[in-house]
Amino acid sequence: MNRETALKLVKEQLTDHRYQHTIGVMETSILLAQKYGVDEKKAELAAIFHDYAKFRPKEEMKEIIIQENMPKDLLEYNSELWHAPVGAYLVAKEVGIKDEEVLNAIRYHTSGRKHMTLIEKVIYLADYIEPGRYFPGVDEVRELAKEELDQAFIQSIKNTMIFLMKKNQPIYPDTFITYNDLVMRRF
Template identity: 75%
Template structure:
């Protein structure tokens, strides 16, 4: 799919602020893909569509999670998680993207998972460090990302877990598993 076609599809689904975020994620993902050896075109498409379902009604997302065989435990956690797996489903159904690597990068960009692929890591990190993001710790992760993808990812996941803990929010188990998996691989 051509970039402009994908951007046009996404723009109709997002607020202006979220669309600008998407453009930042796209540029960051392409840069990370080129630096670390992922497919830049797949990174571009996954980044463009990563927030495709972000503003879908919660009841629509619940219905999709329930009827499409997604993990039901998603419904027990913050609805901010839902747009990623629902987005992967909708991007395939509505935009016709069928590349499983791209769809998985969309699916896991909020929770992460064990044994993340290079493309999944790129999209997760690009979403976290794109230039429009401004929050404590993001600049440190940007600096680490210049030298080491996995170390930057560990710091991003760690920051996310700490942020959620400080807000007394539940943390989806896959996020803990992601952290543990990355730490174990760095130690090997």
Template identity: 50%
Template sequence: MKREDIIASVKEQMPERRWAHTVGVMETAVLLANRFGEDPVKAELAAILHDVCKYWRTDEQAEIIRKHGLPSDLLDYDKELWHAHAGAWLAETRYGVTDEEVLDAIRYHTSGRENMTGLDKVVCLADYMEPGRDFPHVQLIRQEAEHSLEKALLAGFDGTIRFLLDKGKRIYPLTLAARNGLLVELERQAAARQTEQ
């Protein structure tokens, strides 16, 4: 399916405010991809589709998860996680996206995962920091994103985890794995810099 057709289809499935968010994520993902050496075309495609079924009824999202063998443990956690996996399935089956990197970036844009790819990080971070976002610590995330995908994303996950703890909610294990994985990456980067000196 052509880019313009995908955009038109996604836009009609969400309120205007959410479409404005999607446009912000698209632009930010391209900017971050260019900054950190990732593919901007893949980043934009994943960003276009990242919230494709966010405004579907939750029972429809749950049905996709159950019927198509997606991780059923998602259903035990916050409904905000469901649209990412359902959306990746939709991107492949309805929109003809076959690139696994793009599908994974859609799939893990809310939870993260251990050993995130560069594209995963770009799309997840773009979702956190697009210009329309306004929440505590978003400026810190944006500042870190000037220099480090990993530090910016770590700040994002830390904020999410704090929010969930404050609300007394369960934390999806992949989010903890993603945060821990970023810490390991940052430790490796620091060790490599030490070795170079």
């Protein structure tokens, strides 16, 4: 699928603000893919569709999680996590993308998972550092991403967990698992 067709499909699903975010994620993912040897077209496609389900009704997402036997523990955590696995499902079903690398990059861009692939890390990180993002710690991660993907990825997860802890919000277990997996393999 070419970029223009993909963007047109996504634009129908998103607010203008979220569409601009998607453009930023797409551009950032292409740069990261070039730097770290990831298939640029796959990264571009995953980035374009990463928030495909972001504005679907919560009840619809909940039903899909249940019907498609996705991890039920998702329903116990913040619904902001849901759009990633539901999005991967809907992109396959509604758009017809079947490439598992692309779908997994969409599926895990909010929670992470153990043994993430390079494309999954690229999409997760591009979503975190795209130019429209402004929050404490993002500039540090942007700088790290220029030099070392895993170190940037670890820092982004660390920042996210600290943010959630400061707000007394629960952290999805796969996010801890992702962090531990990366740190244990790295050091």
